Each structure stands twice: as C-alpha cells, then as structure tokens.
Amino acid sequence: MKKVVVMLGAYALIGLACAQSKWDLFGVIDLNLRKVENGNLSAVSMGQGTVNASRLGFRGEEDLGGGLKTAFWLEHGFNPDTGSALSATQFWNRRSTLSLLSNLGEVRLGHDNTPGYWNLIVFDPFGGGGVGSVINALNAGAFSTPLNSGATTISRSDNGVGYFLPSGLGGVYGHLQLTAAEGVAGAKHTGARLGYAAGPINIAASYGNTKIANSKDFDIYSMGATWSFNRLKLSAQYIDMKTGMVSRYRADGGQHTALVGATVQVGAGQIKAAYTEGRGNGYYDTLRTKQLALGYVHNLSRRTALYTYAARVQNKGGSGYIVGPVPRVTAASVDPAGTVTTSSMAPQDASGHYVPKTSRGIEFGIRHSF
Numbered sequence: 001m002k003k004v005v006v007m008l009g010a011y012a013l014i015g016l017a018c019a020q021s022k023w024d025l026f027g028v029i030d031l032n033l034r035k036v037e038n039g040n041l042s043a044v045s046m047g048q049g050t051v052n053a054s055r056l057g058f059r060g061e062e063d064l065g066g067g068l069k070t071a072f073w074l075e076h077g078f079n080p081d082t083g084s085a086l087s088a089t090q091f092w093n094r095r096s097t098l099s100l101l102s103n104l105g106e107v108r109l110g111h112d113n114t115p116g117y118w119n120l121i122v123f124d125p126f127g128g129g130g131v132g133s134v135i136n137a138l139n140a141g142a143f144s145t146p147l148n149s150g151a152t153t154i155s156r157s158d159n160g161v162g163y164f165l166p167s168g169l170g171g172v173y174g175h176l177q178l179t180a181a182e183g184v185a186g187a188k189h190t191g192a193r194l195g196y197a198a199g200p201i202n203i204a205a206s207y208g209n210t211k212i213a214n215s216k217d218f219d220i221y222s223m224g225a226t227w228s229f230n231r232l233k234l235s236a237q238y239i240d241m242k243t244g245m246v247s248r249y250r251a252d253g254g255q256h257t258a259l260v261g262a263t264v265q266v267g268a269g270q271i272k273a274a275y276t277e278g279r280g281n282g283y284y285d286t287l288r289t290k291q292l293a294l295g296y297v298h299n300l301s302r303r304t305a306l307y308t309y310a311a312r313v314q315n316k317g318g319s320g321y322i323v324g325p326v327p328r329v330t331a332a333s334v335d336p337a338g339t340v341t342t343s344s345m346a347p348q349d350a351s352g353h354y355v356p357k358t359s360r361g362i363e364f365g366i367r368h369s370f
Contacts, residue, residue, distance in 0.1 A: 023060025028052045029080050032307075032365025036131070036324035039345055039357030043327040046081040050130030051297060051307050051367040054080050055094055061101075071099040094156075108162040115175040115193035116208035116220050117155045123204075123224025123237040125261035125272040125295075131311040131323040131361035132293030134237065134259050137278045143343075144331045147253055147284065149243035150186040151210040151218035153179070157189045171198035186212050200228040216244030231265040235274070246283055247333055253283030269298040272309075278319070286317035286354065304368045315356035320345030323361040 031054075034047040048054050057075035064070060075094035077086035087093035090111070097110035120135065121128035128135050139146050139154065146154050160179040165172065174194045181188035188211040195204025203225040210218040224237035242254040261274030272295040280287025295309035311323045320343030322329060330344035342348055346356040 021060055021062035023058060025056075025058055026370065027056040028054055028367065028369045030054050030365060030367040031080055032130075032363040034131070034324060034326075034361060034363040034365075036322070036326060036359070036361035038322045038324075038327050038329050038359045041327035041329070045324075045326045047130075047324065047326075047363055047365070048080055049077075050309060050363060050365055051127070051305060052369065053094070053129065054078055054086075057094070067103050069101040071101060073097045073099075103166055105166040106162075106164040108160075108164065110160060111156060111158050112160055112162060112177070114153055114155065114157050114189060114208055115177055115191040116206040116222060118175065119193055119204055119206040119222045119224055120237075120239070122202075123226060123235050124259065125233075125235050125263045125274045126293060126309065130295070130309045131363055132272070132274060132291075132295055132309045134239075134257075134274070134276055134291075136311070136313060136323055137257055137276045137289055137291050137321055138239065138241065138255075144333070145186065146218065146220070147241055147243045147255060148247045148332060149210075149218040149245055150212045150247075151243070152184075152186045153189040153191075153208065153210045154220065157191075158182070158184070158187060160189075171196050173197065173204075181211065186210060186218070202226045212243070212245050214245060214250060216250070218243045218245075233263045235259070235261040235263070251283040254281045255279065255284060255287060256281065268300075269296055271296050278321075280317070280319070284318070287319040288316035289319040289321045290314045290316075291321070291323075303370065304366070306364075306366055308362070308364045310362040311360065313359040315346055315358065317356065318342060318346050318354050319356060322359040324359075 030049050030052050032047045032050055035044045055075050055077050059073045061069050061071035073095050074092050076092055077094045079086055095112055097108050097112050099106050099108040124134040126132040145151055157179040159182055160177050162177040165174040177191045179189040191208040193204055193206040205223040208220045212218050219242045221240040227234045237259040239257040244252055246253055255278050257278040259274055259276045264271045274293045276291040278289040291313045293311035297305050297307040299305045313321050313323055332343040333341045346354050349355055
C-alpha cells in the first residue's frame with residue numbers, strides 16, 4: 001500500500017512539473033561494419049557514430065514568463081557495439097549545459113561544442129563523422145592532439161560561458177564562448193563564430209584560441225560556405241591551424257586545410273562527396289595530405305537510414321593521417337630535447353627520408369534516431 005501511495009505521489013509531482021515545463025528523452029544509435037587499411041595493417045571492425053554520433057540525452061525548458069526561459073541539455077555518448085561509455089572520465093561527455101534565454105539571445109553554461117567545431121562539421125558534407133570526415137585531415141592518427149600542440153578544445157570545452165545571438169536578425173547568427181582551464185593544461189579556450197544564412201546561402205567564419213604550455217597558443221581559424229539550389233548543395237571550407245608548442249618542445253608550426261564537396265538529393269537518399277587537402281608550414285613544412293570521400297545515405301523513414309561511406313587518404317612527407325582508428329597506429333611525438341618520433345604511418349628510412357603510407361576505408365551501416 002505504501003508503495004502505491006509513493007508511486008501515485010511521484011506521478012502527481014511529474015504531472016505538476018510537466019504543467020510548468022516540458023522535457024523529452026532523445027537519442028541516436030548508429031552502427032556499421034567497417035574495413036580500414038592503415039598502411040600495411042588491415043582490420044574489419046564494428047564502428048559507430050558515422051551519420052550521427054550514438055547518444056542518449058535529456059533536454060527541457062521552462063517558461064519563466066515575460067519572454068524569459070531556462071533550458072537544460074544533458075547528452076551522453078556511448079558505444080552501442082559494446083554498451084560502454086564513449087568517455088571514461090565524462091558521463092555527459094557530449095553536452096551538459098544550463099541556459100537562460102530571452103529575446104536578447106541565449107547565455108549557456110557548462111560543457112559544450114566550441115564555436116569553431118560547429119564550423120568544421122556544418123560545412124563538411126559528411127558532418128564530421130565516419131571515414132570521410134574532414135576531421136581526419138586535422139588530427140586522427142598523425143598526432144595525439146592537433147599538431148601535437150596539447151590543445152584539447154578542437155571539438156568541445158569544459159567550464160564554458162557561451163552567448164548566442166537571438167534569431168530574427170535578418171539571417172545573421174553568432175556564438176561567443178569563454179572557458180576556464182581550472183588547472184587542466186590545454187583547456188583554456190576563447191572562441192567565436194559569426195555567420196549569415198538566408199535562402200540558398202549559408203556562410204560563416206570562426207576563430208578559436210587555446211592556451212597551451214609555456215604561455216604559448218594554439219589557434220584555429222576557419223571559414224565555410226554552402227550554396228543550395230534544386231537538389232544540389234555545394235560546400236567549401238578553409239581551415240588554418242597554428243601552434244607555438246610541438247609536444248613539450250617550443251616550435252612554431254601550422255597547417256592549411258581546404259575542402260570542397262557536394263551533396264545531391266536523389267529520391268529518398270543523398271549522395272555525398274568531398275575532397276580535402278592539407279599542407280603544413282613552419283615546423284610541419286613537410287606535411288602534405290589529400291583525402292577523397294564518397295558516400296550514400298538512404299532514408300527508410302524519418303528516423304531510420306542505411307548508409308555506405310568510403311574514403312582514401314594519401315599522405316606525403318611527414319603526414320600520417322588515417323580514416324579510422326582501427327587498426328591502431330602510433331602517433332608522432334617530440335620529446336623535451338626535440339627528438340622526433342614519427343607516426344607509424346610516416347616512418348623514416350635509413351637516410352632520414354619519410355616513407356608515408358596510404359589509409360583507406362569503407363563502411364556499411366544503419367542509423368536510428370528516437
């Protein structure tokens with residue numbers, strides 16, 4: 001009897017809360033079979049998060065009256081192939097924020113995407129996921145962090161205070177973010193993004209600065225655009241990364257990366273294509289990489305889709321980028337004395353010349369959102 005009373009009381013409280021606010025449970029499960037060849041290593045594995053990252057989340061808002069609202073968003077990333085958490089240290093690793101919204105915009109606190117990351121994935125036909133992602137040409141395989149800078153903020157940041165411009169500004173949108181390091185190296189970040197979207201055009205520029213060791217900086221600039229007409233959407237993006245630290249060794253290095261791509265609507269599906277090229281400078285002057293990616297997504301319903309992606313990365317000089325983390329490769333590193341250990345994807349021969357390797361991959365999968 002007591003249990004019944006408690007349950008009725010809980011339902012009553014939930015009903016009262018729902019009358020004053022709204023919230024929902026949401027998620028994505030994205031699984032695929034993937035074959036990747038990184039140099040002379042080859043592996044077939046089960047991957048996840050290609051079309052959309054697998055996640056489970058809660059979000060909601062409360063109307064405070066007078067045009068003022070408060071909102072929360074909690075989002076957990078997981079590996080559906082094993083049932084394990086995607087991060088061993090952060091349960092709500094994708095997002096955990098609390099916001100205050102009005103007709104003046106949104107103030108958002110917590111763990112969230114950086115402004116620059118939004119630019120990277122919005123103007124990538126592959127949305128930053130899978131073997132065709134533009135992120136492959138920025139970090140994966142070759143370095144443990146972007147350019148071995150030690151920066152941990154290329155995608156998300158902790159302890160952030162963000163501001164978003166309100167809607168209704170004639171297509172102009174913007175995002176400013178400041179984050180505190182709180183004793184964590186490579187985590188203090190300042191970022192901004194400003195764009196314009198109206199009709200067939202969407203264009204935006206972003207900038208991010210992260211404080212790294214020895215009072216040095218890691219900077220990333222990007223500009224991207226899409227143009228849609230009929231069933232075709234063209235994409236273009238330029239990314240410039242700079243660092244004042246290479247591992248624990250003081251050195252100036254950078255990389256310029258450019259992408260051109262297209263998405264074509266074909267019946268219930270989409271054909272995607274992108275070509276990305278990266279070129280190093282300064283300390284990374286020998287770095288050269290090219291990636292070609294093709295894909296098709298077929299929508300079985302509004303929530304479920306089948307897909308196949310394929311990509312090939314051609315490394316040159318000292319670059320060692322890859323399309324997928326399995327089979328595992330050794331990242332490049334530099335010790336305090338400046339001794340370089342190259343990536344296993346770009347080893348050096350007896351004469352000290354780089355022998356870069358090619359990475360290629362293909363995946364077939366299914367995605368369901370709820």
